[in-house]
Amino acid sequence: MTQDLRLTVAAQLERARHRTTLLTETVDDADLVRQHSPLMSPLVWDLAHVGNQEELWLVRDVGGREPVRRDIDELYDAFKHPRGDRPALPLLSPAEARAYVGQVRDKALDVLDRVRLDERRLVADGFAFGMIVQHEQQHDETMLATHQLRTGPPVLPAVAPPPSRGPVSGEVLIPGGPFTMGTDTEAWALDNERPAHAVEVPAFFIDAAPVTNAQYAQFIAAGGYDDPGWWSERGWAHRQAAELTAPLHWQRDGDGWAYTRFGRTERIVPDEPVVHVCFFEAQAYASWAGRRLPREEEWEKAARFDPATGRSRRYPWGDDEPEARHANLGQRHLAPAPVGAYPEGVSPSGVHQLMGDVWEWCDSGFLPYPGFTVFPYAEYSQVFFGGDYKILRGGSFGTDPAAVRGTFRNWDHPIRRQIFSGFRCARDATPGDLA
Numbered sequence: 001m002t003q004d005l006r007l008t009v010a011a012q013l014e015r016a017r018h019r020t021t022l023l024t025e026t027v028d029d030a031d032l033v034r035q036h037s038p039l040m041s042p043l044v045w046d047l048a049h050v051g052n053q054e055e056l057w058l059v060r061d062v063g064g065r066e067p068v069r070r071d072i073d074e075l076y077d078a079f080k081h082p083r084g085d086r087p088a089l090p091l092l093s094p095a096e097a098r099a100y101v102g103q104v105r106d107k108a109l110d111v112l113d114r115v116r117l118d119e120r121r122l123v124a125d126g127f128a129f130g131m132i133v134q135h136e137q138q139h140d141e142t143m144l145a146t147h148q149l150r151t152g153p154p155v156l157p158a159v160a161p162p163p164s165r166g167p168v169s170g171e172v173l174i175p176g177g178p179f180t181m182g183t184d185t186e187a188w189a190l191d192n193e194r195p196a197h198a199v200e201v202p203a204f205f206i207d208a209a210p211v212t213n214a215q216y217a218q219f220i221a222a223g224g225y226d227d228p229g230w231w232s233e234r235g236w237a238h239r240q241a242a243e244l245t246a247p248l249h250w251q252r253d254g255d256g257w258a259y260t261r262f263g264r265t266e267r268i269v270p271d272e273p274v275v276h277v278c279f280f281e282a283q284a285y286a287s288w289a290g291r292r293l294p295r296e297e298e299w300e301k302a303a304r305f306d307p308a309t310g311r312s313r314r315y316p317w318g319d320d321e322p323e324a325r326h327a328n329l330g331q332r333h334l335a336p337a338p339v340g341a342y343p344e345g346v347s348p349s350g351v352h353q354l355m356g357d358v359w360e361w362c363d364s365g366f367l368p369y370p371g372f373t374v375f376p377y378a379e380y381s382q383v384f385f386g387g388d389y390k391i392l393r394g395g396s397f398g399t400d401p402a403a404v405r406g407t408f409r410n411w412d413h414p415i416r417r418q419i420f421s422g423f424r425c426a427r428d429a430t431p432g433d434l435a
């Protein structure tokens with residue numbers, strides 16, 4: 001058992017590093033140190049930061065080893081330097097950063113070989129290692145978003161996502177009643193996903209699929225960006241200040257739209273989930289469509305609740321780890337898959353593509369669950385609770401399966417759209433609907 005866990009951890013660390021290497025070796029050094037957007041760090045910062053977190057947690061804390069580079073801790077502390085300031089820091093060069101993360105990894109693997117995985121809560125079930133795997137994979141998604149913001153010819157290999165296997169449209173009724181939200185049993189779940197607790201959710205309807213490019217283009221064509229009536233007050237103020245007229249990366253192409261993705265410009269694919277919209281755009285679309293965004297507990301109930309057993313599953317399709325047939329995760333494809341591409345990933349209630357493709361905005365702030373306790377440090381979740389954030393659920397094509405679950409909670413500012421964010425709509429069920 002313990003040996004299996006060690007092998008799993010080692011394989012996950014290796015997989016994350018393979019991804020990090022691809023994202024940082026496909027561009028030249030000038031590109032690695034450049035800031036492609038004030039919203040993003042230079043890629044070389046992400047690289048060394050990933051190594052620094054691994055050093056802090058696995059080498060020093062879990063392993064009790066001497067620091068590899070104590071002098072750089074401050075440089076790579078995300079709380080000390082906002083992203084916009086990072087290019088001006090005396091960062092490690094690309095060659096130094098690569099050498100550093102390699103050195104740290106060697107020591108971390110040595111720690112993994114020797115540590116007893118049951119002696120402290122931090123290492124029970126390999127948690128600290130899982131936390132570092134997730135951290136690196138989260139930065140790999142951030143680095144993929146940086147790749148999307150850089151200009152120049154394509155550098156990343158892009159295999160087309162699978163085609164739709166059949167039309168999916170309309171909405172699904174999720175019955176009212178309690179369900180179990182959050183988890184006590186996911187070994188690598190983070191503190192904000194805990195504990196499992198019962199939540200009463202009234203009956204509601206949720207879209208069977210995320211909102212597509214074609215649907216979103218109708219909102220634009222109907223003047224959705226010009227009518228403050230569809231927008232919240234704050235959303236409209238942002239729409240005007242930021243001069244939003246379409247999702248990020250969209251451009252007019254004759255009478256339609258094109259987008260540029262990872263260096264390739266092409267016509268939008270109509271039945272693909274829309275991506276790169278902010279919370280306010282999602283909210284405006286929903287209101288134009290006579291709907292609203294789902295709340296976080298509604299999203300999780302739609303994804304996990306099995307009405308036949310009353311149990312909450314780990315994933316919409318069951319308890320098995322995500323495979324390629326279930327969901328578009330893991331940067332296998334550098335685009336969302338069309339609606340209907342993953343019939344094997346459907347939830348018990350018949351909701352498609354909840355995991356993968358696009359992160360889905362929920363109309364909920366980021367708050368602790370009842371009974372929340374900080375673990376292992378306040379800077380992971382607690383300092384963000386109650387801030388100006390909205391929840392995102394389900395992961396995107398850029399998210400690794402190790403870094404998302406049915407219970408996984410992501411959060412970001414409601415104006416952000418450089419992330420792989422989309423949405424689906426919901427509405428209250430009326431007594432007439434339930435008759």
Ligand SMILES: [Fe+2]
Nearest residue numbers: 049078135139
């Ligand atoms: Fe980080």
